[in-house]
Amino acid sequence: MTRMLSFDNVELYYDHVYALKGVSIELNEGETVALIGANGAGKSSILRAITGLRKIKSGQITYMGERLDGTSAPEVVRKGIAMVPEGRRVFPLMSVKDNLLMGAFTRSDKPGIEQTLESILTRFPRLRERFNQQASTLSGGEQQMMVIGRALMAKPRLLLLDEPSLGIAPKLVQDIARAIVAISRDEGVSVLLVEQNSRMALSISNRAYALSLGQVVLSGNSRELLNDPRVKAAYLGGDV
Amino acid sequence: MEQIIANGLYLGAQYALIALGLTLIFSLMNVLNFAHGQMYVLGGFVCYTVVAQLGMPFIVGLVASALVLAVLGGLIERFLFRPVIRRSKRDESTMLLAAGIAFFLDAVILLLFGEKQRGVPKVVNGVFNWDFRIIMPYDRILIGMLAIGLIVAFILFMQYSKAGRAMRALAQDRVAAQLMGVDVDRYSMIGFAMGAMLAGLVGALLVTITGVNLGMGGPTSIKAFLMIMIGGAGVISGAIAGGFILGMMESVGLSVLSSYGDVTYLVIFATLMIFLAIRPQGLMGKPWG
Numbered sequence: 001m002t003r004m005l006s007f008d009n010v011e012l013y014y015d016h017v018y019a020l021k022g023v024s025i026e027l028n029e030g031e032t033v034a035l036i037g038a039n040g041a042g043k044s045s046i047l048r049a050i051t052g053l054r055k056i057k058s059g060q061i062t063y064m065g066e067r068l069d070g071t072s073a074p075e076v077v078r079k080g081i082a083m084v085p086e087g088r089r090v091f092p093l094m095s096v097k098d099n100l101l102m103g104a105f106t107r108s109d110k111p112g113i114e115q116t117l118e119s120i121l122t123r124f125p126r127l128r129e130r131f132n133q134q135a136s137t138l139s140g141g142e143q144q145m146m147v148i149g150r151a152l153m154a155k156p157r158l159l160l161l162d163e164p165s166l167g168i169a170p171k172l173v174q175d176i177a178r179a180i181v182a183i184s185r186d187e188g189v190s191v192l193l194v195e196q197n198s199r200m201a202l203s204i205s206n207r208a209y210a211l212s213l214g215q216v217v218l219s220g221n222s223r224e225l226l227n228d229p230r231v232k233a234a235y236l237g238g239d240v
Numbered sequence: 241m242e243q244i245i246a247n248g249l250y251l252g253a254q255y256a257l258i259a260l261g262l263t264l265i266f267s268l269m270n271v272l273n274f275a276h277g278q279m280y281v282l283g284g285f286v287c288y289t290v291v292a293q294l295g296m297p298f299i300v301g302l303v304a305s306a307l308v309l310a311v312l313g314g315l316i317e318r319f320l321f322r323p324v325i326r327r328s329k330r331d332e333s334t335m336l337l338a339a340g341i342a343f344f345l346d347a348v349i350l351l352l353f354g355e356k357q358r359g360v361p362k363v364v365n366g367v368f369n370w371d372f373r374i375i376m377p378y379d380r381i382l383i384g385m386l387a388i389g390l391i392v393a394f395i396l397f398m399q400y401s402k403a404g405r406a407m408r409a410l411a412q413d414r415v416a417a418q419l420m421g422v423d424v425d426r427y428s429m430i431g432f433a434m435g436a437m438l439a440g441l442v443g444a445l446l447v448t449i450t451g452v453n454l455g456m457g458g459p460t461s462i463k464a465f466l467m468i469m470i471g472g473a474g475v476i477s478g479a480i481a482g483g484f485i486l487g488m489m490e491s492v493g494l495s496v497l498s499s500y501g502d503v504t505y506l507v508i509f510a511t512l513m514i515f516l517a518i519r520p521q522g523l524m525g526k527p528w529g
């Protein structure tokens with residue numbers, strides 16, 4: 001297994017408030033890794049640090065053997081990392097088509113883009129039906145599929161997902177979970193999945209880290225964590 | 241009646257172009273460009289210099305105005321707005337900067353071109369006369385058509401080109417646009433350059449009809465902000481609607497109210513105040529589309 005991404009003792013601050021306090025995590029090629037934890041634990045901050053939206057204060061982020069921290073957001077995309085941000089962040093007044101095309105902004109191979117677009121529309125047939133519709137008129141679930149598709153348009157090697165189940169009907173959460181599994185299998189992308197729905201995250205990932213107050217408090221194999229009494233108590237609603 | 245509509249369309253097309261540049265800059269950078277009118281005046285003087293002084297064809301003057309203003313706009317963004325936006329989070333900082341640039345450009349125009357009214361010879365001669373219902377000189381028709389052509393080109397560019405899509409994305413969600421790989425600095429610069437270019441182009445178009453003088457900068461900026469307020473800030477359709485509505489109001493005012501003296505803008509301001517009290521976000525609301 002090759003190491004794809006690693007955090008080495010990363011600290012991140014918002015003004016003077018810390019969000020990450022010495023975080024070390026790893027992700028190997030082909031893996032799906034989950035980050036779970038309560039509100040404000042620092043999950044999104046890890047993703048923001050990877051994409052260059054936020055500068056880290058100390059420590060080091062390595063991607064494919066090269067240093068990643070200090071790289072600008074557009075450059076990070078070019079290196080093959082795409083993110084589905086928290087709260088979806090669709091381009092509300094653009095059509096589904098234009099939203100998807102924005103995902104391929106860093107690419108210039110027209111036939112390749114067409115091909116990726118076609119495969120995304122096949123994976124999410126709803127998007128094909130709504131292709132020329134304005135994004136703001138889509139349901140929450142459809143918007144989530146669209147932004148996952150938008151990220152895939154970059155043809156990433158690493159896909160970052162920030163709470164894809166947030167604000168979505170329970171029935172659709174399953175669809176999204178299945179889509180994530182299928183994407184990592186079919187496209188061979190590695191996935192870093194941030195979720196408050198810990199049960200879903202643990203059931204579709206290989207490994208997981210639990211965060212609390214900016215620190216990793218638990219880590220391990222997802223299947224084992226699902227049965228770990230500490231995890232059950234803290235993250236799975238205590239339904240032991 | 242037909243005459244009033246024709247005049248309104250002619251004026252409205254120019255105004256809409258000015259408003260489009262202003263709203264583009266606003267929606268990309270959240271900057272109120274108070275120097276927009278001065279950029280328009282500068283465009284007129286560049287065209288005057290190329291056509292009347294150097295004796296080149298009008299089309300060369302148009303292109304020269306577009307280029308000079310695009311470069312100037314790019315430089316202003318890169319060396320003035322960008323560092324200020326980076327250092328200060330307060331909106332007032334860029335407003336003060338824009339006002340400062342307006343005064344500075346006024347001074348530059350005075351220094352380079354003086355305070356005289358300048359114009360260039362008619363591009364085409366003759367008058368179109370439809371049964372005395374619409375009487376309009378051919379050069380006005382030509383300039384009006386050019387302006388409408390530019391509006392259409394701008395819309396097509398924003399709608400279908402990759403750069404246009406990136407600018408719409410940036411205006412709608414800055415963070416998401418960055419995550420798609422859009423370089424904010426680069427597209428702010430392109431957007432500012434395009435906005436300035438549009439202002440310069442209108443100045444160059446109108447120098448053949450009304451001429452240009454130093455004093456037109458401030459009033460033009462004010463008109464541009466009126467249009468944005470009517471149509472709604474940051475919306476393409478709003479800028480176009482605002483431009484044509486103001487053009488129409490002016491045209492109606494000039495023919496209907498002229499017997500009462502110079503009251504057109506008094507009436508326009510009063511109407512606008514009432515309108516904004518009822519609908520503060522303008523006709524088309526806030527976001528970009």
Ligand SMILES: Nc1ncnc2c1ncn2[C@@H]1O[C@H](COP(=O)(O)OP(=O)(O)OP(=O)(O)O)[C@@H](O)[C@H]1O
Binds near residue numbers: 017038039046
């Ligand atoms: N823009 C910001 N400015 C100031 N503090 C912030 C900002 N964003 C996050 N924080 C703080 O940093 C800490 C970690 O936030 P982060 O968004 O990473 O949490 P999270 O685990 O993603 O939470 P959630 O599950 O609610 O999304 C929190 O205490 C939060 O209040």
Ligand SMILES: [Mg+2]
Binds near residue numbers: 043045086162
């Ligand atoms: Mg979060």
